[in-house]
């Protein structure tokens with residue numbers, strides 16, 4: 486028994502239902518952690534943007550709005566939790582499908598690899614091509630175009646991940662040296678990210694002159710930090726829980 | 735080294751992925767769409783509330799908004 490705990494057992498694969506449970510639990514943890522970041526850090530970066538909007542509207546009253554600020558803070562937290570749980574469910578399905586192909590000797594390592602890819606596709610690539618903007622920056626008339634660009638960037642990120650993993654699989658099957666495989670993978674990833682940045686249209690909005698650069702910059706860092714906390718917590722917690730599950734099965 | 739790595743890799747058995755796994759993933763993404771984007775297109779009048787309620791989450795997660 487002790488020997489089985491020391492070295493990873495590869496004998497039987499875990500079943501999907503308990504795996505999903507572990508990922509969902511990790512998703513709740515990731516939502517709580519990034520939701521706390523949202524309240525403590527990101528909201529502090531949103532506040533000056535909202536104050537700016539208010540001053541533009543000429544001291545317009547809060548009470549007239551459909552949802553008050555307090556309720557929006559709750560929604561900011563809960564929306565973050567929902568996003569984290571959604572990502573955890575999607576990652577669970579993908580993980581079940583590719584677990585046997587992922588690099589890493591234990592589930593801790595394999596989950597870390599997959600969630601790192603998730604962070605790259607859903608956080609880093611959008612941050613590179615169309616960084617997050619606080620309120621007071623976006624033009625309501627371009628929200629359809631911006632949504633299309635956002636979805637196109639996410640799609641390009643997913644395609645990049647698929648092509649790079651296909652290349653790695655092919656080269657490894659041909660018995661290439663791991664360092665050559667890694668080099669080829671990095672080159673392809675860089676080429677595809679560059680193609681995404683160059684070929685997908687830019688955000689049509691220009692940042693109005695009355696929005697200080699610091700307001701935008703602080704918000705972008707807070708937003709990226711929030712997503713980093715989400716994916717890191719998801720990766721570490723799910724890795725730990727799934728690893729324990731796999732050793733039991 | 736290389737062959738040892740490959741032995742451990744090929745030793746990892748393939749998991750059985752039931753169809754409901756993918757259905758659930760799609761359903762989850764649709765729920766996220768409601769949180770993130772819906773401007774009353776699917777939720778009608780409740781969409782206005784959801785839109786305002788989740789407003790800050792949309793911005794902080796880097797999704798396009800106003």
Ligand SMILES: [Zn+2]
Nearest residue numbers: 620789799800
């Ligand atoms: Zn907004």
